[in-house]
Amino acid sequence: MKIFLLFLLMSSTFFAQNKTIVQRADSVLALMTLEEKVGQLVQYSGDWATGAAQGRPAETSDELLKQGKIGSFLNVVSSEKTMKLQRIAVEQSRLKIPLLFGLDVIHGYFSTFPVPIGEASSWNPSLIEKSARMQAIEASSAGINWTFNPMVDIARDPRWGRIVEGSGEDPYLGSLMAVARVKGYQGDDLSAHNTILACAKHFAAYGGAEGGRDYNTVDLSERNLRDYYLPPFKAAIEAGVGSLMASFNEIGGVPASACKFLMTDILRGEWKSDAFVVSDWNSIGELIPHGVAKDRKQAAELGIKATVDMDMETSAYFYHLAELVKEGNVDIKFVDDAVRRVLIAKFKLGLFDDPYKYSNVEREKKTIKSKEIVDATREVAQETLVLLKNEKNTLPLSKSLKSIALIGPLVKSKDDPLGGWSALGDSSDVVSVYEGLTKKIGKNIKINYAKGCSFLDNDKSGFADAIKAANESQVVIAFVGEHRGMSAEASSRAKLDLPGVQEDLIKELKKTGKPIVVVLMNGRPLTITWLQENVDAIIEAWYPGISAGFVIADVLFGDVNPSGKLPVTFPRYVGQVPIYYNHKNTGRPYNPKDRFTSYYMDLENTPLYPFGFGLSYTTFEYSNPVLSKSSIKKDEALTVTVDVKNTGKLEGKEVVQLYIRDLVGSVTRPVKELKDFAKINLKPGESKRVTFTITPEKLKFYDLNMNYVVEPGDFKVFIGTNSVDVKESSFTVVE
Numbered sequence: 137m138k139i140f141l142l143f144l145l146m147s148s149t150f151f152a153q154n155k156t157i158v159q160r161a162d163s164v165l166a167l168m169t170l171e172e173k174v175g176q177l178v179q180y181s182g183d184w185a186t187g188a189a190q191g192r193p194a195e196t197s198d199e200l201l202k203q204g205k206i207g208s209f210l211n212v213v214s215s216e217k218t219m220k221l222q223r224i225a226v227e228q229s230r231l232k233i234p235l236l237f238g239l240d241v242i243h244g245y246f247s248t249f250p251v252p253i254g255e256a257s258s259w260n261p262s263l264i265e266k267s268a269r270m271q272a273i274e275a276s277s278a279g280i281n282w283t284f285n286p287m288v289d290i291a292r293d294p295r296w297g298r299i300v301e302g303s304g305e306d307p308y309l310g311s312l313m314a315v316a317r318v319k320g321y322q323g324d325d326l327s328a329h330n331t332i333l334a335c336a337k338h339f340a341a342y343g344g345a346e347g348g349r350d351y352n353t354v355d356l357s358e359r360n361l362r363d364y365y366l367p368p369f370k371a372a373i374e375a376g377v378g379s380l381m382a383s384f385n386e387i388g389g390v391p392a393s394a395c396k397f398l399m400t401d402i403l404r405g406e407w408k409s410d411a412f413v414v415s416d417w418n419s420i421g422e423l424i425p426h427g428v429a430k431d432r433k434q435a436a437e438l439g440i441k442a443t444v445d446m447d448m449e450t451s452a453y454f455y456h457l458a459e460l461v462k463e464g465n466v467d468i469k470f471v472d473d474a475v476r477r478v479l480i481a482k483f484k485l486g487l488f489d490d491p492y493k494y495s496n497v498e499r500e501k502k503t504i505k506s507k508e509i510v511d512a513t514r515e516v517a518q519e520t521l522v523l524l525k526n527e528k529n530t531l532p533l534s535k536s537l538k539s540i541a542l543i544g545p546l547v548k549s550k551d552d553p554l555g556g557w558s559a560l561g562d563s564s565d566v567v568s569v570y571e572g573l574t575k576k577i578g579k580n581i582k583i584n585y586a587k588g589c590s591f592l593d594n595d596k597s598g599f600a601d602a603i604k605a606a607n608e609s610q611v612v613i614a615f616v617g618e619h620r621g622m623s624a625e626a627s628s629r630a631k632l633d634l635p636g637v638q639e640d641l642i643k644e645l646k647k648t649g650k651p652i653v654v655v656l657m658n659g660r661p662l663t664i665t666w667l668q669e670n671v672d673a674i675i676e677a678w679y680p681g682i683s684a685g686f687v688i689a690d691v692l693f694g695d696v697n698p699s700g701k702l703p704v705t706f707p708r709y710v711g712q713v714p715i716y717y718n719h720k721n722t723g724r725p726y727n728p729k730d731r732f733t734s735y736y737m738d739l740e741n742t743p744l745y746p747f748g749f750g751l752s753y754t755t756f757e758y759s760n761p762v763l764s765k766s767s768i769k770k771d772e773a774l775t776v777t778v779d780v781k782n783t784g785k786l787e788g789k790e791v792v793q794l795y796i797r798d799l800v801g802s803v804t805r806p807v808k809e810l811k812d813f814a815k816i817n818l819k820p821g822e823s824k825r826v827t828f829t830i831t832p833e834k835l836k837f838y839d840l841n842m843n844y845v846v847e848p849g850d851f852k853v854f855i856g857t858n859s860v861d862v863k864e865s866s867f868t869v870v871e
């Protein structure tokens with residue numbers, strides 16, 4: 137056996153030197169039986185041994201591996217376990233094809249970084265690339281060679297719990313974050329032992345679920361799909377993402393996992409991508425309840441014909457694909473193309489050259505929770521907190537305070553800061569808010585703690601202790617929000633307020649007359665209108681990961697100046713949803729003097745906090761934007777320059793944002809579209825000049841005939857500190 141393996145490794149090295157990856161994949165494909173081909177398209181979860189899922193084959197996974205009938209596992213973790221299975225595949229199956237091991241490494245493997253919506257709030261792609269790089273280094277040391285991330289779904293509906301997993305509502309910011317993560321996970325060399333295959337998901341428009349209810353129907357125009365939902369996927373493809381995941385939802389009557397338009401026409405046709413597509417968990421099987429397949433056999437046929445290459449957990453391909461080919465219902469070409477794409481990924485990862493390189497117990501021991509990775513969780517989290525309010529410079533708090541009250545269900549929580557999808561993240565590694573603050577100021581400032589209430593129930597019996605703690609302190613800091621399970625898959629909410637009696641608690645605390653700072657942890661925009669009107673300062677911390685307590689303490693006491701900006705609009709009330717900054721003007725834009733315009737009778741149109749919003753402990757002043765030209769041809773570029781000055785007393789980072797508006801088009805265009813931004817650091821009194829280039833690519837859109845073009849006409853350009861507070865100028869594009 138060993139001799140054969142050596143031969144295989146030597147011959148694959150020989151191939152590597154002499155053949156392209158496609159040729160190498162084809163040379164393996166040529167050796168495969170139909171059953172072995174199908175095996176490459178089958179993925180099961182590692183809980184196999186417990187027999188948890190329904191409808192799986194009766195044989196053990198070891199037996200099936202020996203027969204070459206499984207191509208990939210998910211949820212198998214550790215070098216030891218992945219090595220064991222890889223050995224069976226590589227040493228005991230006829231063709232010795234290595235396995236892919238996938239896992240949801242969404243914001244960390246063991247060492248948990250901030251949740252993705254928090255990371256997006258940094259508006260710092262190179263930092264996010266670093267986060268993904270660290271995640272890949274850690275996960276790859278434990279046998280994982282494929283992450284089901286980045287999740288690049290655009291989401292404009294905070295009721296949808298999975299908004300936490302993505303980068304918010306904007307296609308441009310979302311695309312940059314997608315690229316950063318793909319680069320971070322896959323690195324420069326996918327065949328290195330510490331890089332892993334990325335997976336852009338969920339293809340596509342999963343975030344457009346009606347009513348924000350998870351898994352619900354999506355129905356949108358092709359224009360809407362292309363303008364808002366597809367750009368981050370396209371960007372991920374251009375960055376070389378190795379795989380995509382089909383989404384659960386239907387789009388206009390066709391479930392994504394059977395959608396030829398998405399997979400075949402757009403992904404393979406227009407984008408010329410050889411990335412392989414994995415279904416979502418049982419999403420091929422769900423073609424049955426969707427009502428487009430009568431049984432698993434038909435579901436398999438629809439899936440493979442749509443070019444969904446790998447079947448996660450349905451067993452539809454396992455049981456029926458070979459039969460469908462033999463009966464002539466599925467052309468073998470569909471299977472061959474799918475297998476080729478999967479093999480290409482395995483070749484790119486270098487698995488044919490060294491199938492065991494990811495499973496290295498020594499490296500795993502050294503890498504997991506290494507100082508470099510843990511330090512990075514803190515470095516990244518520092519830029520993800522968003523300062524939403526800071527009346528009379530309540531923050532940063534003075535280190536010469538004598539006493540503070542820490543109140544709320546999040547103060548001592550060591551679990552919630554991890555957020556959802558935390559892989560192997562362990563609450564014992566989390567620095568709670570209490571621990572972080574005690575370490576920073578505990579020797580000098582008396583901390584009065586009271587939990588006050590929990591997240592969900594209506595029990596107010598803890599209020600009295602909380603009021604007492606507040607009365608005994610100079611400042612009250614309330615740590616409230618959602619428990620981490622409230623923002624995740626299958627965690628949609630119809631209400632967006634602070635759950636339970638948390639707001640009531642803060643109302644009571646306010647009666648003490650003490651300054652009140654609120655620190656939020658949650659995974660979605662919340663309707664915190666009362667807080668905005670009544671407390672002194674608010675920080676949106678999202679779920680910051682294992683370094684939560686350190687980072688929150690740093691920000692509260694001014695050792696870190698917050699620089700996060702919202703990647704998503706916060707509504708005032710849930711009835712405004714969906715509310716997003718890049719909306720259309722309508723034929724009757726709101727005019728307070730005219731009743732027959734687009735507005736709510738009982739609520740203003742504006743959001744509580746606009747997209748791009750976030751304060752700093754310092755202040756910034758913007759000059760008027762200066763354009764290099766007032767008129768350009770369709771294929772020309774122009775530059776926009778602005779001077780930004782730090783007019784406050786502290787050093788700080790500012791995200792300078794550039795938006796455009798195409799005033800008249802063959803189709804309607806959004807009132808503003810983010811087209812560029814720069815995050816700059818300024819010392820007090822310092823000024824920096826920022827220059828953006830507006831290229832034709834930034835002006836293009838799908839015209840009336842769905843051609844992607846620049847149309848001549850007048851444009852506005854806006855530069856500012858968020859999507860509302862901007863200075864504007866204009867230019868014209870001529871033929």
Ligand code: BGC
Pocket residue numbers: 210240284337416417625
């Ligand atoms: C989720 C995916 C995830 C998959 C595997 C599904 O329920 O929708 O995002 O990658 O499970 O864990």
